[in-house]
Amino acid sequence: MNLPTGFTASSADALPLHVVTRASLADWRAAQAPATGAWLDAHGFDGAPSTLLALPGSDGRVAAAVIGIGDPLDPYAYSHAPFALPAGDWRIAGEHDAATCAALRLGWGLGAYRFNRYRQPLRAPARLLVEGDEAIADFDQLAACVRVRDLVNTPTEHMGPDQLEQITCEIAERHGARIEVISGDDLLAHNFPAIHAVGRASHRAPRLIMLRWGDESHPHVAIVGKGVCFDTGGLDLKAADGMRNMKKDMGGAAHAIALAELVMARKLPLRITMLVPAVENAVGPDAFRPGEVIATRQGLSVEIDNTDAEGRVVLCDALTYACEHKPELILDFATLTGAARIALGPDLPALYSNDEAAASAWLDAGTLHRDPLWRMPLWRPYLRYLTSTIADMANGGPSKMAGSVTAALYLERFVPATQPWAHLDVYSWNDADRPGRPAGGEAQGLRAAFAMLQSRARG
Template sequence: MTVQLKKPAPAGAVAITAIDRAGFAALAKTLPASTRRWLATNGFSGAPDSFCLVPDGEGKLVEVFAGVAHATHPFALAALPMALPLGNYKLSDQGLAIDAEAAALSWELGGYQFDLYKPRRREPATLVLPPSPEAQRGLAQATVIAATRDLVNTPAEHMGPEELAQAAQLVAKQHGAKFSAVVGDALLKKNFPAIHAVGRASTRAPRLIELNWGKAKDPLIAIVGKGVCFDTGGLDIKSPDGMRQMKKDMGGAANALGLASLVMALKLPVRLQVLIPAVENSIAGNAYRPGDVIKTRKGLHIEIGNTDAEGRVVLSDALAYASEAKPELIIDMATLTGAARVALGAQLPALFAKHHDTARDLVDLGFKMDDPMWHMPLWAPYKAGIESTIGDIVNTGKSALAGAINAALFLEYFVPENQDWLHIDLFAWNDTARAGRPIGGEAQTIRTLLAYLEQRFATA
């Protein structure tokens, strides 16, 4: 851990004064003249993710000034752990009073490095915080976010359907959840034909991973995550550029496990069913083909317009299965469409919801928590674009327009009309580096969804 919870801080811990732009001018007036001149010389103005080391007359570091966006920003201190000299640091009493949860979360994520194959370039500095439930919560979130990133960052050679199942089994063991998996041809016997069809061409058997947790009396929530561990595009093969990062096509599953881990760690009064259809979309003589018609668990027949639209096919069986238990809420998370990225970019997941008021609440909550999403419509007239002439539905639209909406409408066929449901089309990847968010796998929307579930079900 790059954050230690103890009181008092060790002797010699260097104080960090956090301040935003708005408060810096007022704070500067209270500082010794020599400190003001030093900060001015170094151009420090309280800008987010900036910092200035302040020495004493002998050149020894005695204080750090850090610019932050605001006191509760989840990445408030994330620029510091890998930039400050090694040693212990503490938050000073002057400047902004950084929220303990934000401090622990941001510092821990600021020290995140994916080091499975490449040694760390250096160890992070250590922040010492007084013990508190808020700081513990921040650390819990950081631990889960780091684990989510690790899953997405791990190459497909070491993160296939079996390895993803092992990761889910470890999560189940940590929290006392029940783990099970339906593997290979057993998917046909258990009536998950769509998952089997997509994954059957790989030498690594497809499977439906399931976790169950909680008390029977509590409201049931189903969390479904797309677990396509590598996506060649199938017979409609992707270009080399399009295939390059397809290890991340199980980012929905990683985020679903992350959200479930937080729900269980914080012991929300709910029951959880976590479902991950885990496959590798490969090319072989038995690969499913464009033009094939695939039967689904729900009984609907999917015409395959393109084998590279495989995520919605595997999710169809998982959503139908989740719906059978009539949960209070279904949340599915998937790296589903490039169209959502064209519309919203890498940092803003697309949210589709059965209820507009729920969607608006989530958008507002996401911006408040700096873990955003953006509402897009389940525009019913577009269903005409995914009608099939030989099946019930086709897995591609009749044009390239509204691709993210078409995919969401496709999934809606497998969710009963009266079933509350959220669909999140996310990227699960940072394509540019920001403080605490290196290029690579990312957890998106799980902090917002956790807060929403707490608000909705904490008193259930």
């Protein structure tokens, strides 16, 4: 197989890389030569997380290295290594259990990632030696995370609704899935009026991308992703700094596509329906306007309080369609609100669910796989913030209170109480470079979602 960036399958010159924690440093050091201990002292190396020290040989060249980590099962504990180490090939020294090795390989791959569509990195990452088939299972999860990052990082000129459709078609063909796309005015003919309303002003036609895969006898899971490929805010135009990174507003779609691809790559015994309403929220003569009342597939009328609350509007038609097929579970991903970031910060997605089992399973998987998320309440008294005097509901209101909660409550109105559903409000972005988290697109809650589906598939 073609190995991801940062890995090699053979190397006669790979140098040993020792992995220690503060707690294990003393035992490791006791097994080293006295000169190594003196070198550690000279550099003040204490095994702290995210530290690294190259170790010299007798000829003055680098002969080995030692990295300090915190949690051995956290992939990001190792992600500083590929660019902190001297370029070249490295092999992990010592014995480590399978879970630690899996975390190490995933973290290494995340740390080696750089988005290189438009320019090459200044240097190549150090390469980790992997042998045999040990890494295949790790690499498809790494590929899913890279898929999200690449999709989100690509500017809208090269990642509009049509490109999302093309990429989904390529994935479907590779895995034997079925694809259906409804676009432009056909959305009205097929009763997806809310998706059409949000995307109709763009020169790129709005569309609903549908992928279906799996045996009819297997449990059915619907995966929905918000695909707003660029969000100007519409006629409620965003300020320049708020619009700057809005290529990432299709981060929910990126997660949905990557999760579906991962399920198919692993051939989980599930039947999946993936839905991506893909639009641009543009400004133009046909843009939907504040104060308009739009129709939805479910039949609820929605007054547009703010055209910048468009994600929930496209999602409500997709969720309604997903519910019509009565899946055992619906998962949706969306870069839905800045309020979630204010409440929880950029690294912790906000989870909402009407189903205790689904919420607990996703949270538990996040804890186990170090892919954290935090549950937020569907506090239904806050539906008062979505009251309209002329329609069944509004997509927003004058209050700035509980913005993430009210967005989730809006979505819940389109999901029957008997339909298990979970919604993840993700940031999908790193604001600044950190080890393993380069500035730009990021996968959040994805590995946890896959682990949850894996457990569901096992029964």
